[in-house]
Structures are given as structure tokens and as C-alpha cells.
Amino acid sequence: MAHPLEDTLLARQITPTAMRLLVLDVLQQHPAAHSLADVEQLLGHVDRITVHRTLKTFTDKGLVHRVEDGSGAAKYALCAPACLPGHHQDLHVHFFCTHCRETSCLPTVAVPVIALPAAYQVHETSLVMKGRCARCAG
Template sequence: MIASDKFLESKGIRPTAMRLLVFQHLAKSKVATTLSDIENAFAKADRTTLFRTLKTFEQKRVVHQIDDGSGIMKYALCEEGCNCELERDLHLHFHCTNCGETICLTEQKIPHINLPDGFVAEDANLVLKGICDKCSGQ
């Protein structure tokens, strides 16, 4: 694993202190994270800065945004082998209705769908809702 600052630089992102902290916070987290989560983790940080940091990360394909239907956007780091740069990495997400957490199931890809004539798909978002492994007692 390379150092965070080198990694960000390799993505074309200037590795400021704030950005390194946000990046490392995302790296530690196993679940998708909301803006408010990050805001609470660093009491000193300003919402806007965090917001823009995430937007920058998203643009540079360091994180992807997840809309799990909870009404709040969540963010998660792209995987090592994530081919975000070429095409969207179409793994699915699992939203636990018990604990509210959203998990990237990077192993599970979205199956190919045959669309009616004239429809051209460019992106896909599949969110399963239910009970996660922790909450189901396993």
C-alpha cells in the first residue's frame, strides 16, 4: 500500500491536510459514509470543505457516490482494481434497514440487462435493502 499523499497525487489531487484526513477516514471505514459522518469525525472541519473535497475525489475517481434510497448521499472509496477510469464500476450496494449502514458488495456485479430497442444504458445503480450480516446475528 502506497502512502496516502502519493496516492492522491497520482490521481491529480493536491494532498492537503484536510484531504488526507478525509481520505484516511474513508479508507478506515468499511461502510459507505455520509457527509455528516465525516463532519462529526472532524469537529474542526467545515461542511463546505468536506463537501467539495468529496466532489473533487468523485471527479478524480477516488470515491464513488451511492444513492441508497435513504435520501442521504453516501460515499465510498473505489477499490484498488476499480476500473472507474474506463467505465463505471457497476457493483451493487446493500442498505441495511436495521442499522442504516450501506455496504459496497464489490464482488457482486450488476447482471447485464436486455433493454427494449432504443434504450441506451450508460450507468446502473442497484441497491438491495434488507438485513445485513451483523444485524441478522451471524
């Protein structure tokens, strides 16, 4: 019988291992963007290097994207199914709550296209908004 977590990994050409399945499960169960330390804490006693390598593999294969939210630690969030390795199709705004310090993906809020002078080459675009999330503002 097929396992949805395994199917998700196999669809991205990622070999399912116990750690990869655990990390994917955590990311699916906790939809906010999470740092390496967050994932470790949610998993309990695990090898930090293995978790780091797992997140790197997930990023390289287009399963997750890195979010630099200004908190000092890179965070990781699941990508939309249309994302390809190295070319994310879900270019959206991220929101960092200054109260609870949680970073959320806002997939329905697109990053606007910005026209740059011809000599500039964009390799990555990111937009992080900061304030109070809906839970903390209410």
C-alpha cells in the same frame, strides 16, 4: 519518505491538502459508504463546504463513487484502483441495512447486465439491496 495517503491522491492527480488527507483517511478507516454528514461527524469540527468539495473532487477523479441508497442522502465509498474518472470499473451491488442504516459495498457481487431496447441509452447503473446486514442479522 512517501506517505501512502499522499501517494493515493497523487495517483489520481489530486493535490494532497490537509483536508483531503483527513477525508481519505476517514474513508479508508471506515469502509462503509458515508454521507457528507457522516464524514463531518467522524472528522469533528470541520468546514462542511470544504468536505463537500473534497468528496466532489474524489468522485470526479474516480477515487470514490456516489451511492444513492434511498436514505435521502448521497453516500460515498472508495473505488477499486481500476476505476477511472467518470467510468467506474467496480460496478457492484450495495446493501443498505434497514436496522443499523449502514450502506456497504459488496464488491464480489456484480450488478447483472440487463438488455434494454435499442433506443435506450444507459448513463448509470446502480443496484441497492435492502435488509439486515450480516452484523445485524446475527
